Amino acid sequence: MAIVADQALKFFIVQNYSVGEVQEIIPRVLSFNYIQNDGAASNIFSGQMWLFYIISAVVIPTVIYLLIKHRQGHWSFKLGLALVLGGIIGNLIDRIRLHYVVDMFQLDFIQFNIFNVADAAISVGVVFIFIYLIFLDKEEK
Incomplete structure (x- = not known):
């Protein structure tokens, strides 16, 4: 799901925006800012x-x-792993196909890196994994 959402939005951005073009989506909160990130x-x-x-x-x-090892494990751990996997694959597709990653989300209320759906999936996935490891893993043992 993360891979499909990531690649679909990247396709939309590339087809409809010029590199560096900014469009406000939610005033003073979120903009599209199409960049090509080779790092x-x-x-x-x-x-x-x-x-x-x-x-x-x-x-x-x-x-x-x-x-596979934790297929019977807690949903939060599996969801976190799946989001990380989807995000890594989403950005890898760009790197193989384009030799850069398409980024587009710009947070207008804070100085933050421009990112994409894959980056967000990785970040949210890591949060789920940490929540599991810190709070829930002890309950299962």
Whole structure:
């Protein structure tokens, strides 16, 4: 689901916006700002695609292994893993196809990196995993 939403919105942005074009969606809260990011957050590791391929090649099978191993586990852990997996795959598709990642969400009320659905899925997934590990994992043992 995260992969489909991510790729669909990226397709829409690329087809309807020019690079650097900004359109306010929710006044003073959220805008679309189409950028082509060849790095990570804040464009760190710019142009280092090989690094992201290696990270993806390690993380994707690890997350799949954890999903299989914990298939009977708590929903919050599995949801977190699935969101992380979907986000990594969504950005990997861009890196392989385009050699950059399409980012578009700009928060207008705070200075923050421009991001995409895949980035949001990874972040929310990590939050679910931490909630599980900190609060819920102890209950299952």
